[in-house]
Amino acid sequence: MKSCAHIGVAIAVAATPLAFSAQSHATAFAAWQVAGVPFGDTLNARKYPSNASQKQAAYPNGTVLQMTGRCTGGVNLLDIAGQPKEKQRQTIRYRWCEVWHGPAQNDHFVTGWVYGKYIAPY
Structure with a gap:
């Protein structure tokens, strides 16, 4: 019985980095x-x-968006994150960028697209 408990603890400990990895x-x-x-x-x-395309949601100025990083034209927001904010805005100004938003369906958040002209680094 003890070994089963230890196995359960070992599995939980081994799975912890995966959970943190997914979170990070x-x-x-x-x-x-x-x-x-x-x-x-x-x-x-x-x-x-x-x-x-079909509207999924509408956001006023100041709303913080959770972006996936992916934009049309092969631009990735994570790749340009180290650049000055104005340079980042110029890079995506005429591109569409993917956003995560709710409601969650089947434990998965919905993604949609917003026009880059109206978003800025937070």
Whole structure:
């Protein structure tokens, strides 16, 4: 019986780095905020990177977004994170970038796309 308990502890200890690894990967996503949206308007998150795509959510200026890092044109927000903020904004100004947002479905958050002109590094 003791050996079973030790095995359970060993498994839990061995699994702990995996849990932290998954958490640290999740927190590696870029936080950006909605900025520059005209007064009284909101930034639409869309299902696909297109103005014609279905709207999923709308965010006012100042909303902090959890970005996946992926943008159209092969740009990754994590790759440009060390650059000055204005340079980052210029890089994604005419690109669509993927955002995580709710509601969660089947324990998975929904992703959508926002236009880079209206987001800024947080």
